[in-house]
Amino acid sequence: MGQKSMIDQTAFERLLFWLNPDRDKAAEKYEAVRHRLVEIFASRGFPDAELLADDTIDRVTLKVEKIMEGWVGDPAYYFLGVARKVILERKRFPSVVLPPPPPDDDEQERREREDQCLERCLALRPQGDRELILEYVDGNKKQRQEQADRLGITPNALRIRIYQIKKAIRPCVKQCCNEDALQRNHMPQLVI
Amino acid sequence: MSPDVVDPNKLRQYLLGALTEEEQLAPIEERLLVDDDFFEELQLVKDDLIDEYVKDELTANDRQHFEQHFLTTSERREHVRHAQSLARCAHKSLQKAKQSSEKKDLKDSNRTRPFFLWTWLPQTPSLRFVTILILVAGVGSLVWRVFLYRSDLQQGQLALKTAYRLRRPVEARVSGFDYAPLPNTRGNNETTVDELSRQRAQRFLLNAEKDQPGAESYHALGLFYLTEKKFDEAVELFRRALELNPNNPYIHSDLGAALLEKGKLYKLNGEDGKSLEAFAESLEHLNRALTLNSHLPEALFNRALCREYMGQQQAAVEDWRQYLENDPQSRWTDEARQHLKQIESQTPEIG
Numbered sequence: 305m306g307q308k309s310m311i312d313q314t315a316f317e318r319l320l321f322w323l324n325p326d327r328d329k330a331a332e333k334y335e336a337v338r339h340r341l342v343e344i345f346a347s348r349g350f351p352d353a354e355l356l357a358d359d360t361i362d363r364v365t366l367k368v369e370k371i372m373e374g375w376v377g378d379p380a381y382y383f384l385g386v387a388r389k390v391i392l393e394r395k396r397f398p399s400v401v402l403p404p405p406p407p408d409d410d411e412q413e414r415r416e417r418e419d420q421c422l423e424r425c426l427a428l429r430p431q432g433d434r435e436l437i438l439e440y441v442d443g444n445k446k447q448r449q450e451q452a453d454r455l456g457i458t459p460n461a462l463r464i465r466i467y468q469i470k471k472a473i474r475p476c477v478k479q480c481c482n483e484d485a486l487q488r489n490h491m492p493q494l495v496i
Numbered sequence: 497m498s499p500d501v502v503d504p505n506k507l508r509q510y511l512l513g514a515l516t517e518e519e520q521l522a523p524i525e526e527r528l529l530v531d532d533d534f535f536e537e538l539q540l541v542k543d544d545l546i547d548e549y550v551k552d553e554l555t556a557n558d559r560q561h562f563e564q565h566f567l568t569t570s571e572r573r574e575h576v577r578h579a580q581s582l583a584r585c586a587h588k589s590l591q592k593a594k595q596s597s598e599k600k601d602l603k604d605s606n607r608t609r610p611f612f613l614w615t616w617l618p619q620t621p622s623l624r625f626v627t628i629l630i631l632v633a634g635v636g637s638l639v640w641r642v643f644l645y646r647s648d649l650q651q652g653q654l655a656l657k658t659a660y661r662l663r664r665p666v667e668a669r670v671s672g673f674d675y676a677p678l679p680n681t682r683g684n685n686e687t688t689v690d691e692l693s694r695q696r697a698q699r700f701l702l703n704a705e706k707d708q709p710g711a712e713s714y715h716a717l718g719l720f721y722l723t724e725k726k727f728d729e730a731v732e733l734f735r736r737a738l739e740l741n742p743n744n745p746y747i748h749s750d751l752g753a754a755l756l757e758k759g760k761l762y763k764l765n766g767e768d769g770k771s772l773e774a775f776a777e778s779l780e781h782l783n784r785a786l787t788l789n790s791h792l793p794e795a796l797f798n799r800a801l802c803r804e805y806m807g808q809q810q811a812a813v814e815d816w817r818q819y820l821e822n823d824p825q826s827r828w829t830d831e832a833r834q835h836l837k838q839i840e841s842q843t844p845e846i847g
Contacts, residue, residue, distance in 0.1 A: 336532075337529065340528050340529050340535060341529075342571075343528065343535075343538065344525050344528060344529075346568060346569045346571070346572065347510060347511055347513075348521075349513055349565050349568055350568065350569075351568045351569055351570075353568075353569050354569075378529075378530050380529040380530050381526070381529070381530070383529065384525060384526060384529050415580075415581070415584070418577060418578075418581040419581050419584055419585060420787060422578075422581045422582065422585055423585060423790060424786065424787055424790055426585075427786075427790035427791065428818065430821075431821055437582065437586075438582070438585060438586040438589050438590075439586075441547070441579075441582045441583055441585075441586040442583075442586035442587065442589075442590055463540065463544075464540065467539065467540050467543050470543065470578070470582075471539075473578075474574075474575070474578055477578060477581075478574070
């Protein structure tokens with residue numbers, strides 16, 4: 305991926321403009337396209353999905369000046385075409401992908417840390433979210449139906465609400481675990 | 497979202513790697529890129545799959561696909577760990593609720609059980625008399641010990657609370673103290689202290705520290721110095737207490753309070769660097785207190801205060817709001833509301 309050094313700020317700005325003339329909307333679209341590309345590569349079974357997504361975007365950025373004038377329709381489709389090319393190349397010339405790292409020796413310690421961070425992050429949520437999500441997670445299909453009935457919403461609406469809570473908590477738990485891990489490694493971290 | 501045009505089973509197969517032909521994959525991937533609702537539905541199906549995996553509800557075939565195909569990226573493995581953590585918390589919460597309910601049942605049933613002491617006593621009258629005397633002496637001693645006897649430490653703690661029952665000496669909340677307003681006038685060191693109680697507190701707590709050295713006595717003496725505004729001495733004692741009892745949220749909270757007050761003093765004297773350092777360390781200890789006990793009102797209150805002094809207005813607003821959720825009706829609540837109102841009026845873009 306030596307082409308990375310050839311991608312300059314101008315080319316990137318051009319890419320954003322192609323996605324949307326409004327800079328803020330272009331940034332949103334960029335993130336959305338990247339996120340979806342990562343999902344596609346991951347669902348195709350590639351462990352380095354993020355790298356492949358970035359590679360796809362880099363390739364599009366290099367050619368954007370030539371593409372954008374003649375292109376009609378959503379630029380996302382072009383990204384998909386390049387992504388498919390990347391997939392074919394990978395199948396023909398598979399890279400050596402390192403296996404996932406072995407679990408920590410201190411598995412118990414890691415679990416305790418995650419659980420503490422989760423409790424802490426749940427406590428930061430609005431009142432009721434904690435009980436809602438813990439009841440849902442612990443329940444079976446019938447109990448979830450009963451929970452939805454009690455709340456006066458459909459099971460799918462409850463499912464979506466639970467997903468939104470989980471989505472909100474994840475970054476908090478991740479940050480908490482990272483901070484805790486840093487403290488345990490005695491790295492000074494000034495909280496300002 | 498329009499679920500009627502989205503086939504969750506298809507998405508499930510897609511995620512498990514069961515779709516292998518390009519003709520099957522292409523339409524899904526095209527929609528994922530351009531259809532936001534479809535992409536959201538994929539995330540929901542992903543969440544359902546992870547949920548089923550953690551609860552061991554997948555079929556053997558699906559489980560194999562899940563482990564070999566789905567769990568390829570570190571992000572997905574992180575999501576699974578997160579789901580496992582949630583499952584453990586949910587289970588613990590349920591166990592706690594069950595135990596609490598069982599304890600209540602046991603307590604209720606114990607009330608009705610008769611206590612036939614008489615049948616346990618010796619039959620010989622003289623022996624029975626001596627046994628009763630010993631029992632009465634024992635019970636009396638126990639009653640005195642539990643209800644009447646107060647150690648130096650306990651007497652000192654009580655005296656300290658009494659000394660500041662009318663006006664509190666520092667702005668931060670200190671553990672074990674009831675509400676008392678701050679002095680009205682700025683620069684006035686008059687705190688309406690009950691001087692006799694203050695001296696008693698000093699005497700008892702110094703004795704306790706000497707005769708019963710330990711986390712409790714260091715903590716208590718630290719509180720005394722905090723009320724005396726001798727913040728360096730207070731910090732030193734709280735640190736010694738934490739060495740012996742590092743997971744006590746009250747000590748962390750009080751150390752946070754002492755550092756917060758120290759930071760305020762530095763700020764007043766124009767020593768901004770030292771002030772920031774003290775506030776930052778205060779925040780560390782308050783966060784630690786809340787990690788150990790997420791609803792500790794003293795730590796919540798002090799953290800909001802600390803953030804306000806650090807100029808972190810947005811974070812302070814969030815903390816004050818969280819405090820009000822946890823403590824909606826007390827005299828401390830009024831102070832919290834005033835702080836929140838003040839910040840919101842000074843920075844209208846917040847909230």
